[in-house]
Amino acid sequence: MKMKHLIIGVAVMLAPGIMSFCGFYVSKADGTLKNKTSQVILVRDGNKTVITMYNDFKGDTKDFAMVVPVPVVLKQEDIKVVDQDIFQRLNDYSAPRLVEYWDRNPCNNYPEMAKGLTGKVAGVQVSRDKYMDDAEKKETVKIEAKYLVGEYDILILSATESTGLKEWLLNNGYKIPDGAEEVLDPYIKSNLKFFVVKVNEKEKQKLNNNFLRPIQIKFNSPKFMLPIRLGMANADGDQDLIVYAFTRKGRIECTNYRNVNIATDKNIPLFVQKNFGMFYNNLFNHQWSKENKSVAFLEYAWDVSPQNYYHCDPCIATAPGEQDLVQSGVWWLGGKDWSDYSDVDNDEPDNGSKNVHFTRLHFRYNRNSFPQDLFFQVTPNTETFQARYIITHPANGDFTCDAGKKYLQDLKVRRKKELQDLTALTGTNLNNWQQDATAAADEETDATAQYRTLIPEVAAAAEHEKTWPASMIIMSALVLGGAGFMRWKGMV
DSSP: OOOBOEEESOEEOSSSSOEESSOOEEOOTTOOOOOOEEEEEEEEETTEEEEEEOOOOOSOGGGOEEEEEESSOOOGGGEEEOOTHHHHHHHHHHSOEEEEEEOOOTTSOSOOOOOOOOOOOOOEEOOOOHHHHHHHTOTTEEEEEEEEETTEEEEEEEESOHHHHHHHHHHTTBOOOTTHHHHHHHHHHTTOEEEEEEEOHHHHTTSSSSOOOOEEEEEEOSOOEEOOGGGGSSOOSOEEEEEEEEESSSOEEESSSEEEEOOOSEEOOGGGGGGHHHHHHHHHHHHHHHTTSOEEEEEEEEEOOTTOOOOOSSOOSOOOOHHHHHHHTOGGGGOOOTTOOTTTTOSSOOOOOOOOEEEEEEEEEOTTTOOSOEEEEEOSOOOOEEOEEEEEEOOOSOOOSHHHHHHHHHHHHHHHHHHHHHHHHHOOOGGGGHHHHHHSOOSOOOGGGSHHHHHHHHHHHHHHHHHHHHHHHHHHHHHHHHHHHHHHTTOO
16 A cells, blocks of 8 residues: 555645644655644634644645544534635734834924835545545544545544554554654543544545645634644654634633743844844744743734724734634634534633634744643733834934934944844844845945944944953952952961
C-alpha cells in the first residue's frame, strides 16, 4: 500500500514550507516535512466552539492527510469547507503595523494639518470503503462516522490505546514518527476522538484551482482549548501559531500560560520602514526570550461588530465585514437558527447580542516551554490594543527662526531616543543597523541629526553604560583594598 503523508493536526502555509498548528508531520521515508507556522480561527460563545483550520498544502494531494483531536463525534452538518481568503483578510487587518507621521516646520506660520497615516506590516454524504473494514478488525480503534465533505474524505475515529491507533494508521498506509504513542496517549486517555481527513481526488478535480480549502468544524464542549502537543513530535525547532478569535463578550486569554501584550506604541528610526518585517521578527524573538518563552502575546484586540465603524488606529486593510465574520464562524450574526439545538446545553444563554470582539494571539512554542495544550477563556475585557510602531518624517525648509533652531535640537534628541528604543525592542546591536541607515536616503539635511551620524555616538554611549557599573565595582574594590593596606601598615 502506498505510504501517505500524515499530519496529525492542521496543515498550514504562512511562508515557504508546510505547517500545522496542532499536529506532527509524517511523510514518506525520504520526506523532510516539518511544522513551522500556522493560523487558526476560533469562535467561542457559551460552550459552543467553531474552529477553522487553514490548509494550503503544496505537493501531491494524494500524499496529504491530517488528524485533529476533537472532544465529540462530529455530525455531518458540523463540518464544512470555507474560502481560504478569509485567513489572508484577517491577517492583513490585525497584523502589527507601521504608522507614519510628518513633522511641520515651526518657522512656517500655519496650523498643524493631518498629513494622513499609512500602515504596513508589514454537500455531505456518508459512504463506506476499505478503511471501515480494516478498522472493524481492530479492537482498539473504531470508526464512529465517515463523510465526504467538499474535496475531503473524513473519518471520525475513537481509540482505547495509543499503540492500537498507531498500528491502525500504519496498516492503512501512514508512516508514524518515533514516540507517537507518547503524544497520542494523553488524548486517548481524555476520551478525545480523532478527526481524520484526506483528499478525495475525484471531488478535488471539480475545483477551479489546485488549493485545498480550509475545513471548519463546530461542537459543544465546556473545554475551550487547542491541542498543540502533537505538533511537537517531529517539529523542526520552534513553531509559531497565530490565533484569530471571535467572541460576543470580549477578549480571549490563555488560562495555563501567561498573557503578555507585545511591546507597542514605540517610536523607531525612519530607515526601519525599508525592512519592517525583519524589525518585527527581531522584536518578537527578543520579547519572547525576555518573557521566558512560555507566553501568549497579544497583537490585536478590538470590537469589530458590524455596527462599530471604528476598528483600528490606523487601519492597514479593510475591516472584516459581516460576511467575513459569518464565514469565520460567528454564527450569532446570522440570527437564531431554531432548528439547531446544538447549543441547548450552553452555560450562557443567547441574549441576542450582535457584538463581535476580535483577539489576535501569537504563540511560539516548543517541548520545553509549552508542555501543555493551550486552554482559553472568554473575558469581559473590551479594551482595544494593537501592535503599532511609529516613524516620523522630519520637516523641511528654513529653520533660522528660534523655534526652528530648537526643533533641530529636539530632532537630534528624538532620533537618539529612537535608536535607543530600536535596540531595546529588538535586542540587537545598534551597529548592525548602520548599513540600513546608510542605504536609506535620510530625509534630514542636517548631517549632525542624520541616523548614520548618530549611530556611532549612541552605540558608544550604550557601551559606556554597560561597562560603567563594572568599572565602578573595580574602582570601589581598589579603593577599599588600598584603604585596608594603609590601615595594615599603620598609615591611617
